[in-house]
Amino acid sequence: MSGEGTFCLVLHSHLPWLAHHGAWPVGEEWLYQAWAHSYLPVVDLLERFAAEGRRDVLTLGVTPVLAAQLDDPYSLRGVHDWLGDWQVRAQYAGTRWAEKDLSSYEHRNAARALELFETRWRHGFSPLLRRLVDSSVVELLGGPATHPFQPLLDQRVRGFALRTGLADTALRVGSAPEGIWAPECGYAPGLERDYAAAGVRRFLVDGPALRGDTASARPVGDSDVLCFGRDLEVSYRVWSPKDGYPGDAAYRDFHTHDHPTGLKPSRVTGKQVAPQDKRPYEPALAAEAVRRHAADFVGVVVRRLRALRERDGRPGLVVAAYDTELYGHWWHEGPAWLEAVLRALPEAGVRVTTLRGAVEAGHVGAPVQLPASSWGSGKDWRVWDGEQVADVVHANAALQRDLLALERPRSGSRDPVLDQCVREALLALSSDWAFMVTKDSAADYARHRAKTHGERFAELASLIRSGRAGAGPRRAAELRADDGPFGHLDARDLVS
Incomplete structure (x- = not known):
């Protein structure tokens, strides 16, 4: 370890299963917006770093449910159409807006996105991601299949969801990741044992879980599994519940639309x-x-690292972690800021690396006992287990009991009806539905989606129990065609 210290940027790429689930104002529109404005430019940035020979630029979390959508043929066709429509809308803006330079700027952005997609993305995300992983530009983090809030899952369901997610990532990029971004940074004492059993060696928690002492990775309990804490003092400089760079008056305003074009012509002001x-x-x-x-962020990181070295007598570690969708989608200028920071930090004497690189550099401290925690409001579980979502929590608990009561086929062979039944259960258990209800962000949509998957699970479970051989496969095939991530899922690994 040398210089000012070590900085790790962790990006978490996640959207719930939105493919095949409608357009504006929710559903697929969310997916296509994030794809166009975040995933395309961030991957482009990483590919340019790779071409320059840069390694260990950042740690990139990609949830299995998002990876499935970015490879899905239906989604690939849909986003291609969406990008073309964006270009048409930018042309239309040229007839409406007085600021012709702005409509031209929008058209150039749309054209560039369409070019990136048509030349690099037509076969999906996995080939791109695999090259980034193989070239060591990024360290990849995985996670449970459908991004459930793990502390509220039965241990058997939790373990199955994690194994399914890791196996899915291995199918897409060639190997299972050694680290995960735990969904919502949700932790319950003992989870590290599940991680160890699944081959997970490191995961992320929010800073308060470590009482703010995030200057090194820490073994959890008596395990060899390491937790990294998000440095809130640094992370909140960019994005916090109250403030951050994206609120600057000069940046594009996320919330103000020109409704005839669907574009955003205003600055925050x-x-x-x-x-x-x-x-x-x-x-x-x-x-x-x-x-x-x-420049401000680089100064914040350098001052933080100097303070840690003065306190501890050795170079320290800063981990800043954000949703990938912040960069480009929510904060239009985010990708440009990201590139500027990743280029300026090494020039300021800061080692930029991945979580894996931080371990290799020796940033590992003493073991720690973690409390129950998350990165949500209050840093506890209230967003996913609070009064507003008590009905969702109750329904999920009942679903898990019914799920674990199912039996394997007597033949012992794989059963597509049972597989689809378990797939619907995992989609119903996504943490996103409770989050959207608690935060009143498309709450009706979230309740509808949770209810839909729950009802589909119940329908298939009833067919399995009643032995209606003809109806079960037909209905499972219909749902598989409509809602089909994780084709490798084998329910025999869960049910007894």
């Missing part, structure tokens, strides 16, 4: 400024803000 009073977006002003905020 001010927090108390009404949408109709916001000033037009000016890319040059935003670019200057990117330079200012990148």
Whole structure:
């Protein structure tokens, strides 16, 4: 370890299963927006770093349920159409907006996204991701199949979801990841034993779980599994519940739309400024803000590392972690800021590496006993186990009891009806539905999706128990065609 210390950037790429589930204002529209504005530019940035010979640039979490959507033929056709429509909408903006330079800027962005997709993405995400992993530009984190809140799962369901997710990642990129971004950073004492059994060697928690002492990775309990804590002092400089760089007056406003085109022609202008009073977006002003905020962030990291070295007498570690969708989708200028920071930090004497690289550099401290925690409101479980979602929690508990009561086929062979039944159960148990209800973010949509998957599970479970051989396979095939991630899923690994 040398220089100022070590910095690890962790990006978490996740959306719930949205393919085949409708368009605006929810469903597939969310997927296509994030794909166009975050995944395309972030992957492009990483590919350019790879071409420069850069290694261990960042740690990238990709949830299995998102990877499945980014490889799904239906989604690939859908996003291609969406990108073409974006270009048409940008052309239409040229007839509506007084600021012709802005409509031209939008059209160039749409054209560039379409070019990236048609030249690199037509066969899905996995070939791109595999090259990034094989070239060691990124360290890949995986996770449980459908991003469930693990502390609320029965241990058998939890273990099956994790094995299924890791196996899915191995199918897509050639090997299972050694680290995971635990969904919602949810932790319950003892989870590290499940991780060890599944071959997981490191995972992420939020800083308060370590009482803010995030300057090194820590073995959990008596296991060899390491936890990394998110440094909130640094992470919140970018994005916090109250403030952060994306709120700067010069940046593109996420919430203000020109509804005839569906585009965003305004800058933030001010927090108390009404949408109709916001000033037009000016890319040059935003670019200057990117330079200012990148320099500020580098200074924050350097000061934090110097303080840690003064406190501990050795170089320290800073882990900053964010949703990938922040970079480009929620914060239009995020990819430009990201590139500026990743180039400037090494010039400031900071070693930039992955979580794996931090371990190799010796940033491992003493064992720790972790409390129950998450990265949600209150840093506890209230978002996923609170009063607002008591009905969802109750339904999920009942679903798991029914799931574990199912029996294997007497033949001992794989059963597509049982497989689809378990697949629907895992989709119903996604943490996203409770999050969206608690945060009142498309709550009705979330309740509908949880209910739909729960009802499909119950329907198939009833067919299995009643032995209706003809109806079961037909219905399972219908649902598999409509809602079919994780074709490798083998329910015999779960049911007795």
